[in-house]
Amino acid sequence: MSKFWVLLRTLYVQKLKSKPFIIMTTLYIIGLIGFTFWSDIKELFSGDENTPEIIAIYNGTAEDIKPYFVDDVDFAYEYVTQAEELEKGLEKGDYFAALELSDIEGKLAANIYSYEALGFKDQERLHDVVTSTSQLYAVGQLNLTPEQTALVLDSTPLVQMITINAEESTKSTDEKVAGMVGSYAAGIIIYIVVISFLSIITTDVASEKGSRALEMLLVSVKPEIHFRSKVFGIFLVAVTQFSIVGAVLFGLLRFVDGGAKWDMVMNLIGELPPSYYLFVTAFLILTILLYLIIGALFGSLVSKVEESSQVMTPTMILIIIAFYVMISGVSNPDTLLIKVFSYIPFTAGMVMPMRIGATDMHIAEPAIALLILFASVAAIYKISLSFYKRSVLTYSTGGIIQKIKTVFKVTT
Amino acid sequence: MSLKIENVTKRYRNFTAVENLNFHIEKGEIFGLIGQNGAGKTTTFRMILDLQETTEGKIYWDGQPIHKVNRDILGYLPEERGIFPHMKVEEQLYFFAELRGMKKADIKKDIDFWIERFELEEKRHAKAETLSKGNQQKVQLIASFIHKPKFLILDEPFSGLDPVNMDLLKQAILYLRDTENMTILFSSHQMNNVEELCDRLCLLKRGVSLFSGSLLDLKKQYGKTRLTIRTAMSLAEMTLPGVKDIQLVKGEYFLTLEDEQYAPAIFGIVSRGEYIEKFSLDYLTLDEIFKDQVGGVHV
Incomplete structure (x- = not known):
């Protein structure tokens, strides 16, 4: 060697x-x-096995907003009939957060309540939920046919990048x-x-x-x-x-x-x-x-x-x-x-x-x-x-x- | 002739470490290179080992320029501890032997032999860093010659060894010369060891060779000028011819003579008085010559 x-x-x-x-x-x-x-480690420590947080909603608009809020892994939604119930429920710890919805000049307005300050991620997720709901709410105001509604909601553009210079690749x-x-x-x-x-x-x-x-x-x-x-x-x-x-x-x-x-x-x-x-x-x-x-x-x-x-x-x-x-x-x-x-x-x-x-x-x-x-x-x-x-x-x-x-x- | 150093000079910009050095070593000879710290010994070793280039001059091994020689014929023990601290003793020796091209079958046999000879059996599986200074020195020494080099350079091999281990090492050096016909060049500050082992030597002072030749020739230059007398008489009060220096140590007078020819006259004077227990005329020891030549302590 x-x-x-x-x-x-x-x-x-x-x-x-x-x-x-x-x-x-x-x-x-x-x-x-x-x-x-x-995710398993997180579950082990939190012990909640991914149970969604309960969000209470008080609907102050004339629309039926229930179809807009769909339960997912993060949040499950419950509806109350009186706005006062939100505060009580939060105090008792029944709800993670609460949404008070109203209509201001055809736009959806929301107050987000919580007993303790929400974490950054939760705040962001709730905000996203309200934003997407407000879009659906706005579309709902237009009295469109189901096909028109589907077209508006499925408005993702079909984008294709084309470069004129043939020597340049386009990814x-x-x-x-x-x-x-x-x-x-x-x-x-x-x-x-x-x-x-x-x-x-x-x-x-x-x-x-x-x-x-x-x-x-x-x-x-x-x-x-x-x-x-x-x-x-x-x-x-x-x-x-x-x-x-x-x-x-x-x-x-x-x-x-x-x-x-x-x-x-x-x-x-x-x-x-x-x-x-x-x-x-x-x-x-x-x-x-x-x-x-x-x-x-x-x-x-x-x-x-x-x-x-x-x-x-x-x-x-x-x-x-x-x-x-x-x-x-x-x-x-x-x-x-x-x-x-x-x-x-x-x-x-x-x-x-x-x-x-x-x-x-x-x-x-x-x-x-x-x-x-x-x-x-x-x-x-x-x-x-x-x-x-x-x-x-x-x-x-x-x-x-x-x-x-x-x-x-x-x-x- | 095995090693020949011919007009070798080593300069570092304005500093000359070795100047016009000349000596040769015969096959199977033990040769001493002595000098104070900074005299140029390690630089000379490094040039021989081709670790540093010469500025001028040539170094030959068996007539061949040293840089063309197969490096496995060389063995080297550096002045400072040069082993791997985290490696076990046996692993370390195996590594150096394998690196030097030894066959596996021979390695085990030779490691066993030297470990036993240097009384390291109990430390065989110990990490080098856990060994005493003396034992580290022994391991390093074995590593330097395990591959049976033709030419072995030992830089201060006795430093850090107690008298018992020093004796073990001396016996090993003589064994290597006698059984393997190894040519050995070594440096030491312990002149008694040099006297004991060397046939010939080179004395360096600030890179310049003051003497190169046999130990006897060096001593003859000074002559038999060391006179030791043990007597009840008080010599200090007497007027003795040709005496440069006189010292009384533990009942013995040590006289340094200007020339050995004064000895008979001194014997005549001191023997007239009382019984003389000892009257011995000798050459100076290498230690005394060394001090005289390089240390400025004139005898």
């Missing part, structure tokens, strides 16, 4: 058996389980939503992997350097082999963790609720072309490699493991910037900021997939960004390797700039 494989295998096995890896993977799995079974809203969700997931994966494994690779190199184990290793293996084994070893650990969590997620989606969630995910996946997934995978791999290379390089700069956080900070800031740019793109992925950051190698991995999925763009754009990212990874790898050879056995104090200066001073 070559020295590279001995180093890689030892690192891989060591990291997989380490407590931080086991704890982090377990936490991710617990998080996923919690997310999947959230449907569903495709863009699916692209947004997929890209958001890819961005979150990159963020989590980089944040977790950047610190692992930096502290690992720093710890070997600090304990002088590196001196013994480098007598046997060349620095470039050691560097490569670190980057790819940690990358494999990240892939393993991702696979374990992915397998658990697959199991949960596939088998919980008769696979209802899995069908939903498959529908989402089916909305996007295979080229999207190829691009996202390529961006994901290259971005993680980019940050791991930088992490290993920075780990070689410090003299002891305690200094790792000092050198990691700039890289952490970069990834946090990328994350926030991505978040800003969720509301509008077409801004200039998003466009610019989708080409910068350090942020492209998180921002460009969003543009690919959620905007209409020519395939050349992500291809160029991918090419820039690939060239950057290759260049940074080359530069890091050359610098690593010099820095890995140089011990110095001071800040990161001082450390870089010292490396050049003692090796040139």
Whole structure:
């Protein structure tokens, strides 16, 4: 077995058996389980088994409004004949909230009562109920035939986007939503992997350097082999963790609720072309490699493991910037900021997939960004390797700039 | 000839760490590189190990430039502890042996042998970080030569060891030379160990070689100028020829002579009076020579 494989295998096995890896993977799995079974967990704590809240209604209009209020999972409606009953019922706790309806110049007016202040969500839902009822009420005032009423109520437009420039692809809203969700997931994966494994690779190199184990290793293996084994070893650990969590997620989606969630995910996946997934995978791999290379390089700069956080900070800031740019793109992925950051190698991995999925763009754009990212990874790898050879056995104090200066001073 | 250092210089911008260094080591020889802290010993080791490039000069192993040599013929024990703190002792040794290309069947056998020899049986499955300083040093030492290198470099191998473990280590070094015909280069600040183990040595001061050759030749440069006398007489009050310095330590007089030729005259003077328990003329110890050469304590 070559020295590279001995180093890689030892690192891989060591990291997989380490407590931080086991704890982090377990936490991710617990998080996923919690997310999947959230409604069951909520029921367990609330104990109401989704019993709808009772809303009392006093109808002060001349219309029969009962057909407009249909019971659902959130609310069930009860009608009172006297307005005073609303207050009494609320005081006794018989009702969750109450609606007092009246007609003002042909429009439906509503007072919403509650004993205690309503939560934001409940307030919003009740408001929605009243809004849709008021539309039905208004239509009811027009004395339309049932066919006319049906036409007015079913007034959703049939929209089709057509772009004259034949080179531009046009995505449907569903495709863009699916692209947004997929890209958001890819961005979150990159963020989590980089944040977790950047610190692992930096502290690992720093710890070997600090304990002088590196001196013994480098007598046997060349620095470039050691560097490569670190980057790819940690990358494999990240892939393993991702696979374990992915397998658990697959199991949960596939088998919980008769696979209802899995069908939903498959529908989402089916909305996007295979080229999207190829691009996202390529961006994901290259971005993680980019940050791991930088992490290993920075780990070689410090003299002891305690200094790792000092050198990691700039890289952490970069990834946090990328994350926030991505978040800003969720509301509008077409801004200039998003466009610019989708080409910068350090942020492209998180921002460009969003543009690919959620905007209409020519395939050349992500291809160029991918090419820039690939060239950057290759260049940074080359530069890091050359610098690593010099820095890995140089011990110095001071800040990161001082450390870089010292490396050049003692090796040139 | 195994190792040849030829006109080697290492400069860092305005600072010269090693200047025009020349020495050679024969196959199966134990060679000492001595000098104060910062004399250039570790830099020399790193250049030999190809961890640092020379600014000038060449280093050869068996006539081949050192950077072209298969790295597995080299073994190195750094001055500071260089083991993985979270790895178990046996795992650690297995890792280093495998990394150096040893066959699995040989690894187990050799690990068993050295663990027993260094009395580490009980620590075999303990994590390195839980071991005492001395035991960590032993594990690191085994890791440096488990693959039976042809050339072993030991940087301060005795630091942190108690006298019993120091003796174990010395025996191991001699064993490696005698059974494996290993060429060994080592540095130490404990001159008695250097005297005990080395055939030849190189004395460095601020990167410059003050002496390179056999220990006996070094001592001969000073001659037999250490005179030890045990007598009831008070020598301090006597006028003795050619004496540079005289000290009384636990009933024995230690005289430093300008030249060994004064010894007979001194013997004549002190033997006229009373019975002499001890009259011994010796070479200076390496420790004394070292202090004289690099430490400015002139004898």
